[in-house]
Amino acid sequence: MRTAKTLTLIAAALAVLDVFWLLTAGPFPAAAAPFQSPSASSDARGECLSVPSRILGRSIPYCVILPPGYRQDVSRRYPVLYYFHGLGDNAQMFLHSGGFDLVQELWDRRQMGGFIIVSPAGYASFFMNSHDGRFRYDDFFLREFIPSIENRYRIAARRESRGIGGISMGGYGALRMAFLHPQLFGSVSAHSAALMERLPAVSVSNSPESGRLQLLGDVFGSPPDRLFWERNNPLQIARTAQLAGMKIYFDCGSGDDYGFEAGAQALHDLLVSRRIPHEFHLYPGGHNWSYFVGHLPDSLRFHSAAFRLGDPGPAHGAPPSQ
Numbered sequence: 001m002r003t004a005k006t007l008t009l010i011a012a013a014l015a016v017l018d019v020f021w022l023l024t025a026g027p028f029p030a031a032a033a034p035f036q037s038p039s040a041s042s043d044a045r046g047e048c049l050s051v052p053s054r055i056l057g058r059s060i061p062y063c064v065i066l067p068p069g070y071r072q073d074v075s076r077r078y079p080v081l082y083y084f085h086g087l088g089d090n091a092q093m094f095l096h097s098g099g100f101d102l103v104q105e106l107w108d109r110r111q112m113g114g115f116i117i118v119s120p121a122g123y124a125s126f127f128m129n130s131h132d133g134r135f136r137y138d139d140f141f142l143r144e145f146i147p148s149i150e151n152r153y154r155i156a157a158r159r160e161s162r163g164i165g166g167i168s169m170g171g172y173g174a175l176r177m178a179f180l181h182p183q184l185f186g187s188v189s190a191h192s193a194a195l196m197e198r199l200p201a202v203s204v205s206n207s208p209e210s211g212r213l214q215l216l217g218d219v220f221g222s223p224p225d226r227l228f229w230e231r232n233n234p235l236q237i238a239r240t241a242q243l244a245g246m247k248i249y250f251d252c253g254s255g256d257d258y259g260f261e262a263g264a265q266a267l268h269d270l271l272v273s274r275r276i277p278h279e280f281h282l283y284p285g286g287h288n289w290s291y292f293v294g295h296l297p298d299s300l301r302f303h304s305a306a307f308r309l310g311d312p313g314p315a316h317g318a319p320p321s322q
Helices: 002-014 021-022 099-108 138-153 170-181 208-215 226-232 258-272 287-307
Strands: 045-053 058-066 080-084 116-122 160-167 187-191 247-253 277-281
Touching: 045 138, 045 187, 080 138, 080 170, 099 138, 099 287, 160 170, 160 287, 170 187, 170 247, 187 287, 208 258, 247 258, 258 277, 277 287
Parallel strands: 080 116, 080 160, 160 187, 187 247, 247 277
Antiparallel strands: 045 058, 058 116
């Protein structure tokens, strides 16, 4: 199958690019012209622009992928998926990862419905307000970015048509954002989310905990403020969040380099205990781009179903039928 062949080629090419590549990636390049893959038969296309922000005091780059038919049917409004990148990456994550080709191929093969995908630059913010209040990404995203995007593009601006997803740091950000604002998002997905049951201890540089501690950067304070970290931890938020009706998907590699599979399992167990339907998978793999591109189609099809553009299928942790 063409999709399987594409995944195999992309995974082979990216297998050597693990999270250390993400940590050393360069800055976001200049805004790109509209783009379209010559290898796909659909008329899907995208563009990379920026949104000016008074809150952050700068313009924030983003890339958007528009579904087939967007330019032709000017009366139609589409669901939207906001997608957060990993640490060290940028708004062009779908371009350099091969994700754009995968998206187009899913549309070519009619394996998901038409919706808009938007990837904003999140820098190393974990897509939240920093502990010191100097970088208020959460405020920017909710007050400036979403309104700007949903005014510029023909988006069906309602909860059931608005999804959010991400990888690694972005997976953490997506789960946190959705759980804190369930009135805004009808679906959420995460690959290899940076979930930790407890704050890593300050330790020597070569210890297993030091890598996870470094991922937190200065967002949570230096050293990290435990109470601030707990208030923003998706695992803590999920204990009391009003998640009724939200579609939830997350997966993680069983050999995640940072041990995030334990946090994913903890979230699954918590949602099961609350009888909140969700879809959860532990797949073979580590914390790298090869794992991500191998499972990206799963979350995209999940959101398509959540937008009522396809069959959602069974959910893990759902209450038994009466």
